Amino acid sequence: MQPRQQLRHISMYSPGKPIEELQRELGITNVIKMASNENPFGSSPLARQAITDEMENMHLYPEITAPVLANKLAERIGVSANQLILGNGSDEIIRMLTRTYLQDKDEVIMASVTFPRYKTNVIIDGGVPVEVPMKKGGIHDLQAMENAIAKNTKMIIVCNPNNPTGTMVPAHELEAFIKRIPSHILVIIDEAYYEYIRTSDYFQSIKFLDEYENLIILRTFSKIYGLASLRVGYGIVHPVIVSELLKSKEPFNVNRFAQAAAYACLDDDAFKKETQEQNNNGRLYLEDAFQRLGLSYFSTHTNFIMVDTNIPGETINDELLKKGIIIRPGHLMGYPTMIRVTIGTEEENRLFIDALEEILQRHGK
Ligand SMILES: Cc1ncc(COP(=O)(O)O)c(C=O)c1O
Structure with a gap:
């Protein structure tokens, strides 16, 4: 077989x-685990209480687009709820993107070395990962990534800050880069560690969503919010992209406990x-x-x-x-x-x- x-x-x-x-x-x-970038301080007591409260509904499927969580999240980050897609971890959003947008032999440009799930999902969905070496100091080489654009390029992924190097791209460089990328290529910025940023030189991607319909931002509740085991992450994108991704997502992808805990921890x-x-x-x-x-x-x-x-x-x-x-x-x-x-x-x-x-x-x- x-x-x-x-x-x-x-x-x-x-x-x-x-x-x-x-x-x-x-x-x-x-045993001490310092391997998967989880939150060593656990999670918010509000999240734990929300899970306890949700127990009585364990036998019921959750709402499929997590609308209550999406509304609150949208309000907190200053976008509309129809710009949000919730996933079983941001891992699932990466998978939805490759599944929805890649055709056979489409190329996806990414850094070498970066988060491995990009490459894996691209390969599974029939695409071709194009890995571009980073600059000294483990920083994305945006110019080299732009130079790698070819006829079949469908996506460019910038992990910002990057896993595993922890480095980020200066704001002005990323802004200028996005401006130069043709609009038929999706630019995915993975911001799984967004909440740890402590410099004003960080590219505030959300501000550019209206200007660039091909911009996709990924974030997660697995890191600073300490909900890694519950699996809840999200994409912030143009509503048209949300409607496409919804077609390929698993119906009940974000379980009740994940929705309730994520909703609650936003208040802590x-x-x-x-x-x-x-x-x-x-x-x-x-x-x-x-x-x-x-x-x-x-x-x-x-x-x-x-x-x-x-x-x-x-x-x-x-x-x-x-x-x-x-x-x-x-x-x-x-x-x-x-x-x-x-x-x-x-x-x-x-x-x-x-x-x-x-x-x-x-x-x-
Ligand atoms: C850069 C990056 N993106 C995405 C993920 C996946 O996170 P999630 O738990 O939301 O699937 C991780 C997890 O380590 C990560 O480091």
């Missing part, structure tokens, strides 16, 4: 190792602010430690940081795992001596640095 030939070119998604798996392997309980500014502050403190702590250890790192605008350990990232990964600390080795992302670590709680960051220091010393670094 042969699957579609596109599937021969891909393998199953390889996530950060789950805590439960390492606990089983090591027979220990104190204190939780969001606290996470932003703690994340910034954690970033400064890690950057200081890396400097003290003589390690270089990419400048991050997210809740993770990529650091060069000068020895194979796989070795560091294996040794950290033995100590119960899960990170992401860079060889999976094209940076063999780097690791990507999610900024954790104060204690997690300290334990990680202590462990890293010990491993580096043992390797004569």
Whole structure:
């Protein structure tokens, strides 16, 4: 029995190792996960209460376009509800986009290296990923991406800030870039880490939605809002694009608990602010430690940081795992001596640095 030939070119998604798996392997309980850019401070109590309240409706399908959540979200971000498409994580919006817009051999331009689900979905839906090397410092090379435009180009994806490098493109560069892209090409800006941005030099994409109907913005409740397991993300787009995407989406894609929790956590500014502050403190702590250890790192605008350990990232990964600390080795992302670590709680960051220091010393670094 042969699957579609596109599937021969891909393998199953390889996530950060789950805590439960390492606990089983090591027979220990104190495992720290700093691998998948989740929120180490959990989620808002308002979200938990909303889920409890929603329990009594567990037997009922949810509304298929999450209209109550969409209305509140639209009001908060200053768009109309008909510009929003809700997904089972922003992962699903990426899938809806490739499924809806790609025809055989259509090309999709993206950075090398960036979030892997772009490439996978493009391949599954019969398109061709065109990967453009980044500039020094792990920043998107927008000029090279523009130069890569060909007859069959259908989409360009800019992950801003980028996963795994954490870097962002200066606002004026991205604005000028979008202006130059022909209107038949969809420009997708993935802003999964939007809420962690702390610079005024960030491209405020929403302001440009009216001007550029081909602009697509992706955001998620998985990161700062701490709802990763519930799977709820969204796209902010022109209403015409929403109506096309709705045709291919799974009917009940955002479950009741996800809709209720996302709706509730929008009211918890204190939780969001606290996470932003703690994340910034954690970033400064890690950057200081890396400097003290003589390690270089990419400048991050997210809740993770990529650091060069000068020895194979796989070795560091294996040794950290033995100590119960899960990170992401860079060889999976094209940076063999780097690791990507999610900024954790104060204690997690300290334990990680202590462990890293010990491993580096043992390797004569
Ligand atoms: C850049 C980027 N886009 C999208 C996603 C997917 O997020 P979600 O949980 O909303 O599917 C992630 C998750 O790590 C990400 O890093």
